[in-house]
Amino acid sequence: MEAHVREVLAKSPADYTEIRWEEVDRSRVAFQRDQLMALERSREAGGIVRVLVGGAWGVAVFTDPDDLPRKVEEATQLARAAARHVRDPIRLAEVPPVQDRFFPELKIDFREVPLEEKRRLAEGYNKIILNFAPEIVSTAVRYTDSLRRLIYANSQGTYIEQAIPDVTVLLLAVARKNGDIQQAFESIGEAGGYEIAQARGELAEAAAKRAVDLLSAKPVKGGRYTVVLDQELAGVFIHEAFGHICEADFLLKNEPMRKVMELGKRFGVEALNVVDDGYIPGARGNVPYDDEGVPRKKVYLIKEGVLSGLMHSRATAEKTGMEPTGNARAVSWEHEPIVRMRNTYIEPGEASFEELIAGVDHGIYAKGAFGGQTEFEQFTFSAGYAYEIVGGEIGDMLRDVVLTGNVFQTLRNIDLIADDFQLKGGAGGCGKYSQSPLPVTDGAPHVRIRDVIIGGR
Amino acid sequence: MGILERAAAAAQSAELYEELSEGIGVTFRGGEIEKASSQTVLGRALRVIAGGRLGFASTAGEDEEKLVEAALTSANHGDPAPFGFPPLRTGAQVEVLDEEVLSISPDELISWGEEAVRAIREEFPDVIVDASLSRGTVEVRIENTSGGELRERRSYLSMGIETQWIREGDIYLLWVGRSVRRKADLSPEALTAEALRYLRWGERVVPAPQGTPLVLFSPKGAFVLLLPLIVGFSGLSVVMGTSPLRGRLGEQVFDPRFNLVDDGTLPYAPSSRSFDDEGVPTSCLPLVEEGVAKNFFYDLRAAALAEAESTGSGIRGGVLRGSGFRSPPSPSVRNIVVQPGEGSLEDLIAEMREGIVVADVLGLGQGNIQSGAFSNNVSAGFVVKDGKVVGRLKNTMIAGNVYEVLKDGLKAIGGEPEWVYGTAYVPPILVDGVSVVAR
Structure with missing residues (x-):
């Protein structure tokens, strides 16, 4: 493939050309209640060509490797059609060409583990949940692994081969009593080998117990509360509410938004530091080289409460006069890279968890995350479960806790940051435009926020 | 070979x-x-x-x-x-x-x-x-x-x-x-x-009414109400015991004015097809007739488990239609169609007098949708006073349960349906019983 790719690149008529060819090995086991819904080990391959002509992108996606020369031609023609309408041409920030090969060591290579063994593992977790209590009516237990082997090359002399592993386990329990249905889940996601999925029975049990407990939890009463977020939910918050607006492709042709996101603006308290990092050993969001062949950089998005950096592709970096950060990622060979997060986290503060809770007269301790969504300043995300805080103490369990707000106000309302940092890669992933689920990791310590809106009756 | x-x-x-x-x-x-x-x-x-x-x-x-x-x-x-x-x-x-x-x-x-x-x-x-x-x-x-x-x-x-x-x-x-x-x-x-x-x-931002004002869902906004039903009517949810509709076919579950079909045969509709992804012919399947739950939809597997027939609903890629070939088929709606009533969005705004219009939300599908619950940030919503839109609301959440709202809270179903999310044909829907919380 290497010789073929280099030869096609050399002949491309476009101003700039890049080729990515990807081979994926993946397996998947899924149980729902007593049903084996998926048991699969598959391979696939596909490619994408992206060219720049006259300041416009042309892209062609294909599955037949023999099509490559024709696809470069096709992408070039598409870019030419677009370029006739361009007034503000796209340019790429300069980066030194890279020649590298990067293959991580896997402790237990999941490609060597028989499908039968993966089935046994998932089935074991499924049984733990099903047998936990009579209230458990259903489950969703899923194991996935994948190894993406990528060849990336561009017409500026970069040639990279790298492999990106990913292993996830989802353990979801559904409990039912008198027509009321509640669910709870635990999940794991890491860039590593099969060992990540093993010996997780206690998580299956925790999910089952919580689903049953939620049946007798009180629905939250809607209103404004002081909220303490656990590490997982605080991580989802910083990813959803803040991380996305630091993706500089939003600002590319958007002058007003560039003003909103001016570096140096104060966004929060002095103790608030937010980072997006391209490599932490074992983390799901790891991208040694991004899908534009740019090596990873660690970016401080907020330093001591002040906006200090954004995440960039080569195009957004050029536009804003910054350095590319290695954040141009594509979820698969079917897509071109766009600016995405990797491992995004709030750095630990100095307060203790007890201090966070003790200062709250009437509030909510929200834990775990069912997901979230953001549209610039508006965000929403749901807690997996929660507890009342009354008179500085944790009280009864609550359910249906969905938080919403304006990110700028909410960041300013963070008043205490604990010292108990945790990094969490779940079994899902991040979605943007039509590219989902992209493996990412979120992290944070416990965080306290004043004046958060909680939906509910 | x-x-x-x-x-x-x-x-x-x-x-x-x-x-x-x-x-x-x-x-x-x-x-x-x-x-x-x-x-x-x-x-x-x-x-x-x-x-x-x-x-x-x-x-x-x-x-x-x-x-x-x-x-x-x-x-x-x-x-x-x-x-x-x-x-x-x-x-x-x-x-x-x-x-x-x-x-x-x-x-x-x-x-x-x-x-x-x-x-x-x-x-x-x-x-x-x-x-x-x-x-x-x-x-x-x-x-x-x-x-x-x-x-x-x-x-x-x-x-x-x-x-x-x-x-x-x-x-x-x-x-x-x-x-x-x-x-x-x-x-x-x-x-x-x-x-x-x-x-x-949306030019002007105005304070949102709180409590349980009348809520008018635009066709796109109304998908908030449909998504829990898509989950609830799935034969797989029924077989797995996670659907609140299990064992309730023939029951008056919704307001008598509410009619819902899942139709794979509408000419040129966005999710129409002659056969599903398992080769079973599609059909027009009534889910709700005059408020009565009529049918669940099945693929081959769910049908076999429920001792029912496939309804031609075995779709690869699910409701939001990801890359189909990678996933095995599962029960999914084709085109889900709410039978329209009368009146445009503007007519319903005039009729409701006071309340809010929900045109789009954040967090679709988050929360406990299996139970029918929804809880969303209103990303495009408007305040209605004296039968007119007076401005846009912000920092507002709506919450409720579809099985309550479409039973006791249904006020009117409008005409002029639109295709939303590539799978649903929905008119504007006016309801009460939705809780609204705003900053």
């Missing part, structure tokens, strides 16, 4: 699904074309039943031998197949291919996008406009060892417009879109007009 023959040589029965997607698209950012793209993607999925056990594997761009081997390995460690592959018979042909879509050029897509940008910028010069347009075909071929082969080429054409209105202390973001199969069904002007209407309504 073809893939199916190879598989059949080693298994009792087999099914091959092939999906070829071909198309082009253009993307505008900040009012200007940024990218033009194309794709030619051939994906395959093979299911086998070997030794009575079901196996599955999928691939793209890989050789045939590996696919057969992978499916057989899966069957080797799989569970007994609860169903068999049905003989494939060509039934009634649903109209799903518009040749005119195929000849739409990148230049034509670009010109539609540029016109939308121009019209919006003319009235709102400070608004940032992004847009995406695409057209193409998905050709599906299914063959199995019970005999027969089905093939269908389906066209699609879609356009989305996103506007960002950024002023001091306020960011107003709006997304409108359409996905159709026929060129004549896409009106870029109508889509632009929809964006302009919501921009005009």
Whole structure:
């Protein structure tokens, strides 16, 4: 493939050309209640060509490797059609060409583990949940692994081969009593080998117990509360509410938004530091080289409460006069890279968890995350479960806790940051435009926020 | 020897699904074309039943031998197949291919996008406009060892417009879109007009009423109410015991004015098809008639477990239609259609007098939707006073339970339905019993 790719690149008529060819090995086991819904080990391959002509992108996606020369031609023609309408041409920030090969060591290579063994593992977790209590009516237990082997090359002399592993386990329990249905889940996601999925029975049990407990939890009463977020939910918050607006492709042709996101603006308290990092050993969001062949950089998005950096592709970096950060990622060979997060986290503060809770007269301790969504300043995300805080103490369990707000106000309302940092890669992933689920990791310590809106009756 | 023959040589029965997607698209950012793209993607999925056990594997761009081997390995460690592959018979042909879509050029897509940008910028010069347009075909071929082969080429054409209105202390973001199969069904002007209407309504921010005001869901907003029902009427949720509708067919579950069908046969509708992804003919399936729950929808597996018949609802990729070939079929709606009543969105606004309009939300599907609960941030919503829209609301959450709201809270179902999310045809719906909390 290497010789073929280099030869096609050399002949491309476009101003700039890049080729990515990807081979994926993946397996998947899924149980729902007593049903084996998926048991699969598959391979696939596909490619994408992206060219720049006259300041416009042309892209062609294909599955037949023999099509490559024709696809470069096709992408070039598409870019030419677009370029006739361009007034503000796209340019790429300069980066030194890279020649590298990067293959991580896997402790237990999941490609060597028989499908039968993966089935046994998932089935074991499924049984733990099903047998936990009579209230458990259903489950969703899923194991996935994948190894993406990528060849990336561009017409500026970069040639990279790298492999990106990913292993996830989802353990979801559904409990039912008198027509009321509640669910709870635990999940794991890491860039590593099969060992990540093993010996997780206690998580299956925790999910089952919580689903049953939620049946007798009180629905939250809607209103404004002081909220303490656990590490997982605080991580989802910083990813959803803040991380996305630091993706500089939003600002590319958007002058007003560039003003909103001016570096140096104060966004929060002095103790608030937010980072997006391209490599932490074992983390799901790891991208040694991004899908534009740019090596990873660690970016401080907020330093001591002040906006200090954004995440960039080569195009957004050029536009804003910054350095590319290695954040141009594509979820698969079917897509071109766009600016995405990797491992995004709030750095630990100095307060203790007890201090966070003790200062709250009437509030909510929200834990775990069912997901979230953001549209610039508006965000929403749901807690997996929660507890009342009354008179500085944790009280009864609550359910249906969905938080919403304006990110700028909410960041300013963070008043205490604990010292108990945790990094969490779940079994899902991040979605943007039509590219989902992209493996990412979120992290944070416990965080306290004043004046958060909680939906509910 | 073809893939199916190879598989059949080693298994009792087999099914091959092939999906070829071909198309082009253009993307505008900040009012200007940024990218033009194309794709030619051939994906395959093979299911086998070997030794009575079901196996599955999928691939793209890989050789045939590996696919057969992978499916057989899966069957080797799989569970007994609860169903068999049905003989494939060509039934009634649903109209799903518009040749005119195929000849739409990148230049034509670009010109539609540029016109939308121009019209919006003319009235709102400070608004940032992004847009995406695409057209193409998905050709599906299914063959199995019970005999027969089905093939269908389906066209699609879609356009989305996103506007960002950024002023001091306020960011107003709006997304409108359409996905159709026929060129004549896409009106870029109508889509632009929809964006302009919501921009005009949203010029001013006003305080939202709190408590349980009347809530008018626009067609797109009304998907908040439909999503829990899509989960609840799934034969798989019923079999798994997670649907609140289990054991309630024939019961008056909703207001008598509420009628819902799942129709795969509507000519040129965005999710129409002659057969589902397991080769079972699609149908028009009533889910709710005059408020009474009538049917659940099934794929082959869920039908076998429930001792029912497949309703032709075995779809690969689920409600939001991801890359189909990678996932085994599961029960999903085709086109879910709420029977319209009378009156436009404006008529209902005049009728409701006071309340809010929900045109779009964040966090669709988050929370405990299996129980019917919804809880969403209103990303595009408006305040109604004296029968008129007086401005846009912000920092507001709605919450409720569909099974309560559509039973005791239904006030009116409007006329003028629209296609939303490429799968639902919904009129505006006016309800009470939705809790509204705002800052």
